[in-house]
Amino acid sequence: MVSIKESHVSHTNENSYQANQTSSESESSYQAQHKPSSEFESRAAYLEHELSIMQPKRWRINLPFKDYRFELEDLIPALAATIGKIVMVAAVVAAFAGPLGLSDAFVVENTRFEMLIAAIFFVILFSGFINPTANLAGTHGPMIPLIPLIVASGGHPLALGLLVGFFGLLLSVSKGGSKLMALTSDGVRGGLLIYLGAIGLLSQLKSITNWANGIEMGYIAFVVIISTIIMYALLARWGMRWLSIPLGSGIALLIALALGAPFEFVTEPGIPPLSPTYWWGADTGWQMGLPDLGAFISVAPFAILAVAMWSPDVMGQRVFQEMNYPKKANKVLMNVDDTMGVAAIRQAFGSALGGGNLASSWGTYIIPAAIAKRPIPAGAILTGVMCIVAALWGYPMDLAVWPPVLSVALIVGVFMPLLEAGMQMTRSTTSSQSAGIVVFASAFVNPVFGWSMTMLLDNLGLIGDKERGKTLRRTDRWVIPGITFIVLLVIMAGVDMLPGIPGFIAH
Template sequence: MENGNQNSYNQNRKKSSEFEKREDYLEHELLSMKFKRWRVHMPFRDFHIEFEDLVPALAATIGKVVMVTAMVAAFAVQFGLSPEFVAENVRYELLIAGGIFVLIFSAILNPRANLAGTHGPMIPLIPVIAAAGGHPLALGILIGVFGLFLSITKGGSKLMELTGVGVRGGLLIYLGAVGLIGQISKFELWTTAQGESTVSFAVIGITVFVYAYLARIKKRWLAIPLCSAIAGFTAYTMGVGFEFSTEPGLPHFNPFWWWGEETGWQLGWPDFGHFVAVIPFAILAVAMWSPDYLGHRVFQEMNYPKKAKNVLMDVDDTMTVSSIRQVVGAFLGGGNIASSWGTYMIPAAIAKRPIPGGAILTAILCILASVFGYPMDLAMWEPVLRVALIVGVFLPLLEAGMQMVQKQNDSLSAGTCIFACAFVNPVFGWALTMLLDNLGLIGDRERAKKLSLKERLIIPGIMFLVCVVALALVGQLPGIPGIF
């Protein structure tokens, strides 16, 4: 029976030449695939690799270098570590977690689990974690343990079901708008510091026109590589300097080197006090996963055919993979905090491609970037990374949120969510408005009446309480000093 299910893909698929439009072929591919949880899947037997898979793979590799560099650099500043340490750790993460781990889990064992990327919202909290006496390994282990608990109990998928359309839309609009403004501001500051302030205007201006044209011809999945390449070329021709500095090589593979007293992190192995210090941060990190994962799956639901249920990202399985990757990566010496890989999922969904094909290409590109080193320099160059994040993450988030908010009731929920997010942060805004929406105080009251007491009050109430307590402990509620 299992072999019949696996072989059904090749029995049902058709060649692209049999379709008038490429989009029709890609949608038929999605309908033909039937991925199984925790089974071995092979290319050309259970799925094919198409040209469109290369685009999210490129976007994911650029995003991986950018986000891991930002996270490890934030740790390095707090612990007095050198830029050489940052480059070495990023290379290590690209090779082990970005390459080998992605290949085994998201490409072969469970193609319904999104790739384990980087938890960007945790980057601003790293100074607070270090000041509280936190240890990166202790933090990584606890995030993995809490994440596994949430995935085993199916908590992630349940929270996704209980998040109404208006709350989803408001969350995506907020994340998209704030991220978009932030990236443009950072790019303008960088060009001003380089003495080339007109570069930011030219690059962003060209990006707007190219992105609008791609949207018009329905080729937005090309946005990250094309706009990033144009941005880099434009900046370079206008006089902004660039040079390669990271030479080819391999990182250290010994965890005892990374967690030595005088090598690697220079922190040694964590003790009991380190684990206690990071408990609220680990809780907060896992609490942030649900809205993050929710935002990524929305793109599949909006771009895939409605009947393509067997290729949609499974939230609980993605949490399982992220949790395992977090524990393994941290133990080996990596400085990344894991989450669902947005710079992969968003362009893959827009390109109407399932997870595994692009995951294989992403793994290959991450390994090559790690070994050769020079691609890391290009991906971390400001014009490239800022434009990649703008067109690959934040603009699609903003657009998706606006498309979701169509009814008046949903707009009220979305507006409340945006207000609450701006007041504290996205995890607070999501938890509060999910509770209010399910109680029927905002949004669709008819939907609220159909929910059970457990769905209407108990689960959203517990989630809101957990988020508020965790935020209060780490000093993230306005006007309330943190305990840690």
């Protein structure tokens, strides 16, 4: 009888413990900790509280209002991302279509198709519901200048896409992306951000100036840029830079139209072809048929290079979350390996269906979202909806790619924030040394060369913080950085990316 009582007491205590544990978990859930914005002194305090209490679940279902909420601020990164998506995908597809002799109509239809693929299957599904710490799978801008070379070397878009997906998945599963990020110091990251921000800023200023001069209205570029500078300065002063993309794009649009710049809608509503057999037919779509073994061999170096570029790209984007989120919000920071994994799956899936996009982490989304102090999932769903509307409606695509709107959106939403973040990370003498070498080496070859070379020199203690190198294990100090640099150096030499060295793969 005693043993029965003891068993009953033990069972009761166990049930009580489990009930208390469940109650504790319930009390610590996002729903239990959420408070209305009226209870906070400022909007920023409310948004930071939201970031601190979120508990996103990796590779499990996350539901709106249970695990996160929609806020007005989510509209800003969603709009910025939609504008950026239209522009970047069109640029990638056009870079393929030009050498292949395909028309502008093909570019528009394939861009629409890619936006539907990204929005329905990946932006909404993955980043919105399944893994809210994986950034949206966007477009790989740095690869655009290499696409004509890829086509000239016999490259096939489907072969390239499948290999990028394969190598990207390997990097994600092995957690190589997060490892490389951990081995990159603040000085190296900061220098990379400064270089990318400065180069991008100058390119967009040149772009809008050339456009205005081309229509013999050079004064429009001057007025638009001056207005953008004043607007950006005021928003920074008021702590409202998260409004810079929609406000800046809107002001640029109104000024250009008011000063007489020509504009017309040409893209009508419609649905692009949805069948992979159409896109990969011998006489339809890309008009290339399916790739053979030679096509895969010719694009392999470019696929490896594309995946290698993901690490510095993702590093630069996550910095904005780390700088703008409160310290307690580490659970909502972008997971580097998951982001690369989603980008890899999205790349292989989209290419198999017929899309021409090259995937990477979505910078025109995550940077404005971080500045607006918003997590990934809610804005991701809104981005997906906006992309679907733009793709089917057609007319928003014309507005997004109009030069004054496009250039101002990229300047205030991407390149100026990159510059500012880079300068904030290089305040110390040791950081500025590493940053200077990154900028130097990147300007000499490209950002991948600059990042990989400076990471090796920095970890060896030859530049930057010499004490940091002494604390690293041998593998982290020179083995991994050294192998990374050598492999990338050989690949870049092979595809004619090193100054003065003729490429042996492309020829």
